[in-house]
Amino acid sequence: MEPEGALTENPSLSMQNVEIIDVLSNEESSIDDATIREESARKDASEESDEDGEDDEIWESESLYADALEGLGDEQLSAGGETSQRDRMRWQSLTLSVGLEPGACTLEEAIAYRQEARMIGTVAQFVGNTVGTGAITAKKLCTAFGIRPPAFLEGAKDRAYDLLLYLGVTRELSKRNKLTQYNTMEDAMDLLRKSNNIIVITGAGISTSLGIPDFRSKETGLYSKIELHGLSDPQEVFDIGVFREEPGIFYEIAKDILPSTDKFSPTHAFIHLLQERNKLLTNYTQNIDNLEVKAGIREDKLIQCHGSFAFASCVKCGYRVPGEAIFEDLKAGRVARCPDCGSNKRKRGASQNKGKNKRSSGGDSDDDEEYDIPEPGVMKPDITFFGEELPHLFHDRLTKHDRDLVDLVIVIGTSLKVAPVSEVIGYLPSNVPQMYISRTPVNHINFDLDFLGDCDVVVAELCRRLNWDLEHEMIPKDQKIDVQLQDGFASRYTFKVIE
Secondary structure (H helix, E strand, O other): OOOOOOHHHOHHHHHHOHHHHHHHHOOOOOOOHHHHHHHHHHHHHHOOOOOOOOHHHHHHHOOOOHHHHHOOOHHHOOOOOOOOHHHHHHHHHHHHOOOOOOOOOOHHHHHHHHHHHHHHOOHHHHHHHHOOOOOOOHHHHHHHOOOOOOHHHOOOOHHHHHHHHHHHHHHHHHOOOOOOOOOOHHHHHHHHHHOOOEEEEEOHHHOHHHOOOOOOOOOOOHHHHHHOOOOOOHHHHHEHHHHHHOHHHHHHHHOOOOOOOOOOOHHHHHHHHHHHOOOEEEEEEOOOOOHHHHOOOOHHHEEEOOEEEEEEEEOOOOOEEEHHHHHHHHHHOOOOEOOOHHHHHHHHHHHHHOOOOOOOOOOOOOOHHHOOOOOOOEEEEEEOOEOOOOOHHHHHHHHHOHHHOOOEEEEEOOOOOOOOHHHHHHHOOOOOOEEEEEOOOOOOOOOOEEEEOOHHHHHHHHHHHHOOOOOOOOOOOOOOEEEEEOOOOOOEEEEEEOO
């Protein structure tokens, strides 16, 4: 499977856009070497040098465009257009926390440009009709396609933005087309009533109401907490190579991600309700808290893509124990050692040394090997670290079973940025309806219906409208939800509790 939005997904794009690539080879339009060298030097100077000379390796592996391609969200574009005062106030409250991107297209302009690009179908012709005619600059047009102009290009000629624009438009053309027949809340209700093989893809957002931090949200996200420990790359905590060398880093942070409760959220209860109504095909969860099991999701309906804390294994001998056996160590930030290989080696050492006399009257032996006992292995929770393969069951279930049966996809509480789970959507048939539930929208996938708000609030309202009995102690019996169609969109709704 190719990554979502990869250029190889649509081979025709690479042939029909030769014109725009040629532009980059011209001295006048390309990003000059001096600009790149200057940015490289700036980054090198800002990073501490390492005795092993790893700075160059880090720099070579980083793209100058990484931050730009990370994405500019629609919430960072001003509303624009003929919007009502109420809609403008609502949009302003949404954008207040993230801040607007200066000099960017308005949301209305961005949507129009995306539609135009899709109608034209080729990058070269689209750029010619827009930038080529002087209707808009390449820099500003980048923002319509989720590209944030990088700081190092500030002051450069506008043609220096051609490559970024090419990548942004190509990514848009590579997306699955939205199914236009699904737009209203009633459309969503009909899909939930009629579908009997629903794939649910979940992320950290379905557990945040329980106090378990997510990975990417600013300030409250787990990655942000990790940065407070002075790590240059929060991903290091979950890197298998780093764990093998310095397991203490993970154990120091683990208490923040270790489930402290057996309670599950209303969203977990919603997935269980789908199962009880014989509608759940598979729940692919990226979470490692094992709360799906606590909520009653059956083993044959659950794929824990990144493993969980349910078990732990020794990295040296493979000895496996229930996860609870190392919880005390995890909570204390203390590296847990294998009770099996350590115990066996101590026994072997004692047996080998039994009856042996020491060589000196001082009681110390010069033969260290005779008394040295190898250190027992480190216990690692059975969660999938970066650098480890996902369970084979993930691929087998998706390719050999679910792909041919699924009739509805619901993505809840995840930005779908981590492969290979992020690739699931692109692998499933494009004619299968897709629904997205989370606090903020994503721009790299065209969902048919977007429901923005706290996951628990959204699923509670959906069940209320369906007359499904979703009982949970965290759902107030008199809870009322304000549902509004977001201005500028045909199928994006916001959900907010009425205080």
